[in-house]
Amino acid sequence: ADREEYSFLSTGDTQFSDLLTFVQLQEEYDQITQMSGDPGVFTIAGDLTMTGCQWEMDLYKDVQAKAHVRVYNVFGGHDGNYARKDGGRGSVYHYQKNLAPAWYSWDYGPVHFATYVSETSFLTARQLALQNRWLAADLAAQPAGKPIVLSTHIPPSNEVMQAWLDKYNIIGLLFGHWHQIHSCGYGGVPYLETGPMRGRDWGAFTRQFRVITYADRKLSSEIRVCGQVQRLDIIAPQGAVSRGTVPVQIKAYDTTRRIAKVTCEIEAGGEPAEVPLRR
Numbered sequence: 455a456d457r458e459e460y461s462f463l464s465t466g467d468t469q470f471s472d473l474l475t476f477v478q479l480q481e482e483y484d485q486i487t488q489m490s491g492d493p494g495v496f497t498i499a500g501d502l503t504m505t506g507c508q509w510e511m512d513l514y515k516d517v518q519a520k521a522h523v524r525v526y527n528v529f530g531g532h533d534g535n536y537a538r539k540d541g542g543r544g545s546v547y548h549y550q551k552n553l554a555p556a557w558y559s560w561d562y563g564p565v566h567f568a569t570y571v572s573e574t575s576f577l578t579a580r581q582l583a584l585q586n587r588w589l590a591a592d593l594a595a596q597p598a599g600k601p602i603v604l605s606t607h608i609p610p611s612n613e614v615m616q617a618w619l620d621k622y623n624i625i626g627l628l629f630g631h632w633h634q635i636h637s638c639g640y641g642g643v644p645y646l647e648t649g650p651m652r653g654r655d656w657g658a659f660t661r662q663f664r665v666i667t668y669a670d671r672k673l674s675s676e677i678r679v680c681g682q683v684q685r686l687d688i689i690a691p692q693g694a695v696s697r698g699t700v701p702v703q704i705k706a707y708d709t710t711r712r713i714a715k716v717t718c719e720i721e722a723g724g725e726p727a728e729v730p731l732r733r
Contacts (some may be wrong), residue, residue: 457494458564459563459667459670460492460493460563460667460726461491461493461494461666461667461668462493462497462562462665462666463486463493463495463496463497463663463664463665463666464497464499464605464628464646464648464663464675465496465498465649465662465663465664466498466500466528466530466628466647466648466649466650466651467499467500467530467631467649468502468514469501469503469530469532469650469651469652470503470504470510470513470652472715474518475643475652476513478653479517480516480520480679482651482681483496483517483525485710486678486680487521487523488710489665489674489678489709489710490710490711490712493523493525493665494563495523495525495526495562496523496524496526497526497567497605498523498526498528499530499605499607499628499629499630499649500529500533500606500607500629500630500646501530501532501533501607501630501631501650502530502533502707503532503533503550504535505532505535505536505621506532506533506534506535506536506537507536508536508548508552509658511549511551511552512547512552514552515553518553520630524613526560526567526569526605527549527553527554528605528606528607528628528630529546529556529569529571529573529576529607530607530630530631531544531573533546533548533549534547534549534573534576535550536548536578537721543575543576543719544575544576546571546577550600556570556581556646557570557571557589559592563668564600564601565601565602565603566596566600566602566603567602567603567604568592568603568604569604569606570589570604570606570647571606572605572606572608573579573679593622597625600622601625601629601668602624602625602640603625603627603669603673604624604625604628605624605628606627606628606629607629607630608629608631609627609629609640612640612641615627615640615641615643616640616641619641619643624643625644625671625673626645626646626666626673627639627643627645628646628648629645629646629647630647630648630649632647633649633655634647634649635647635648635649635677644673644675646664646673648663648677649662651663655710658687662677662678662679663677663678664677665678678709678710679707680709681709682708683708684708685705685706685708686704686705687704688703689703689705690703702718702729704718704730704731715730715731716730717729717731718731
């Protein structure tokens with residue numbers, strides 16, 4: 455991609471274990487990847503499935519196929535729990551077989567993105583050594599000052615991040631795991647968590663995603679709520695109204711479109727009039 459400034463989408467913890475959530479995720483990957491503003495890519499910060507068993511991976515691939523932009527997945531521990539059955543240890547095998555390498559990187563516009571496995575108990579000793587060597591080489595290969603965004607399931611320790619910041623221009627970290635909407639950070643680097651996309655964790659409107667904008671060599675973000683299509687709620691007036699000046703207040707929202715303006719039609723004495731509302 456050659457865009458110098460752009461937006462992209464991010465969420466995490468789709469982690470479904472039932473067909474109803476699978477159907478909802480299909481609908482939402484279809485909807486949110488049609489977000490206005492032409493987002494470049496869609497990043498998912500791990501725990502894509504509940505256990506990573508093959509039927510869940512098959513269904514997740516069907517979910518991913520509904521997206522209208524390229525999806526970049528991240529491994530989370532739930533995606534390797536299938537291998538713990540009967541006393542075994544977790545594994546990245548199904549994830550790599552079905553979705554993506556456990557660690558990889560890509561560029562979009564002037565930004566370099568890198569993802570890696572943060573829950574290292576799911577890696578063999580050899581895999582961990584390979585990942586560590588790859589990540590060190592990948593970061594070292596970037597030109598001086600190149601903006602870098604890391605995407606992983608659980609953030610690194612402050613000591614690890616500081617060692618990277620001493621050498622590289624890390625401008626953001628995308629993560630999941632805790633099933634909440636959360637922004638924090640270290641060393642001036644924003645850490646952005648969004649999720650869970652599976653819903654039902656924190657009550658109404660938990661199925662959310664971020665629209666993240668890269669501009670002026672830094673990231674900013676906006677939370678969007680899933681499943682809303684031209685939603686309009688009249689707050690005031692309610693019921694019958696008396697003569698005179700009447701305040702009109704509404705809530706308007708759409709998942710993928712930002713509201714530019716709202717007008718209402720008021721009729722008095724049989725004469726309708728269009729009245730623009732102010733934000």
